[in-house]
Amino acid sequence: MEKLRVGIILGGKSSEREVSLNSGRNVYDNLDDEKYEGIPIFMDYSGQLWILPWQLISQNTTTDIAERLERDGRRISYEELKEEIDFAFISLHGKYGDDGCIQGLMELLGIPYTGPGVLASALGMDKHIQQNLLRSEGTEVPKSIVVYEDEWERDRKGVEKRLLDDIGLPLVTKPTREGSSMGVTIVRDMESLEAGMRNALRWDNSVLVEEFLDGTEFSCIVIDREDEPEILGMTEIKPQSEFYTYDDKYMPGRCRKFTPPKNISPDVIEKIEREVIRAYTTLGFRSYGRIDGFVLNGGRVLITDPNSSSGMAPASFFFEQAAEAGLLPSMIISELIEISRRIHEKKRGPL
Ligand SMILES: Nc1ncnc2c1ncn2[C@@H]1O[C@H](COP(=O)(O)OP(=O)(O)O)[C@@H](O)[C@H]1O
Ligand SMILES: [Mg+2]
Numbered sequence: 001m002e003k004l005r006v007g008i009i010l011g012g013k014s015s016e017r018e019v020s021l022n023s024g025r026n027v028y029d030n031l032d033d034e035k036y037e038g039i040p041i042f043m044d045y046s047g048q049l050w051i052l053p054w055q056l057i058s059q060n061t062t063t064d065i066a067e068r069l070e071r072d073g074r075r076i077s078y079e080e081l082k083e084e085i086d087f088a089f090i091s092l093h094g095k096y097g098d099d100g101c102i103q104g105l106m107e108l109l110g111i112p113y114t115g116p117g118v119l120a121s122a123l124g125m126d127k128h129i130q131q132n133l134l135r136s137e138g139t140e141v142p143k144s145i146v147v148y149e150d151e152w153e154r155d156r157k158g159v160e161k162r163l164l165d166d167i168g169l170p171l172v173t174k175p176t177r178e179g180s181s182m183g184v185t186i187v188r189d190m191e192s193l194e195a196g197m198r199n200a201l202r203w204d205n206s207v208l209v210e211e212f213l214d215g216t217e218f219s220c221i222v223i224d225r226e227d228e229p230e231i232l233g234m235t236e237i238k239p240q241s242e243f244y245t246y247d248d249k250y251m252p253g254r255c256r257k258f259t260p261p262k263n264i265s266p267d268v269i270e271k272i273e274r275e276v277i278r279a280y281t282t283l284g285f286r287s288y289g290r291i292d293g294f295v296l297n298g299g300r301v302l303i304t305d306p307n308s309s310s311g312m313a314p315a316s317f318f319f320e321q322a323a324e325a326g327l328l329p330s331m332i333i334s335e336l337i338e339i340s341r342r343i344h345e346k347k348r349g350p351l
Pocket of ligand 2: 305
């Protein structure tokens, strides 16, 4: 039997390219080689694609890889990709990665891929539009206001007043479209607002300002088993920092995680599961996704961060929840590939 050629797309143009490299390398290492032939495809900082030989995939950073591409990698055009692979395991994160861009390219090339389609991926990236949509379907999300860069430059006093009147302190400033906690700040007094806005505006032209939620954070992987979304597992997050920062996310041992949650009662867990599935469905996610949120005192459940992809490093929520469900990394990776292939076989247009 011919093995399916699975291109694992990693690296990329976004701020999360190191995270992507760790995800993709781990997917490559755990791919079931009886069924699949793994082909690492590196997207460099300018968006060009390269086939990586095995000695490059083990490099530590995307910069190490980029330095050796000309010598050891093989550059391919977007068009050539369809001659090289039968299926794309998208391990890219962030802009141009899980926001619909690469998904659009795969659709044009006719290559099936993991994760949601073009529109759902774009919605997963845009925190402002996704919140409007979730609200309209009855999902509770944080109170928020979007502030555009030019509005902030033109009328700071007006923006400050609106934020104080409608949201109050503390508040959270974040880039409308980013990930891995890049550009997120908790603003506790108005003197710190300027720094928070600047931090977010480094990453996007608009800032989403949210009420600060004081509660317990959770994360759920959802997968489309039998074409119905199902919760893979749930993790309770106890960050060591003021919030769940980049370092808490990726530095080993920095953050405590409980899979399943330790401090959330069974009835609230059931409510989270319902809310998570509803958010997943509202945004049109397919294949898999990761939906994050908060539980507040009294059992209020808010959805804060639906993600159209998930980190897949060894200690990620994805593999932790799979392990809790009794699945080895190679098993859940195979399942995800087969689920995604089925979805693409049935679609009647871009996913
Ligand atoms: N409204 C909020 N209240 C409290 N903490 C928040 C809020 N928004 C974000 N955070 C903290 O910041 C982290 C990153 O924010 P998030 O919206 O999930 O963005 P990202 O897409 O970068 O993960 C969250 O995991 C959480 O710890
Ligand atoms: Mg998040």
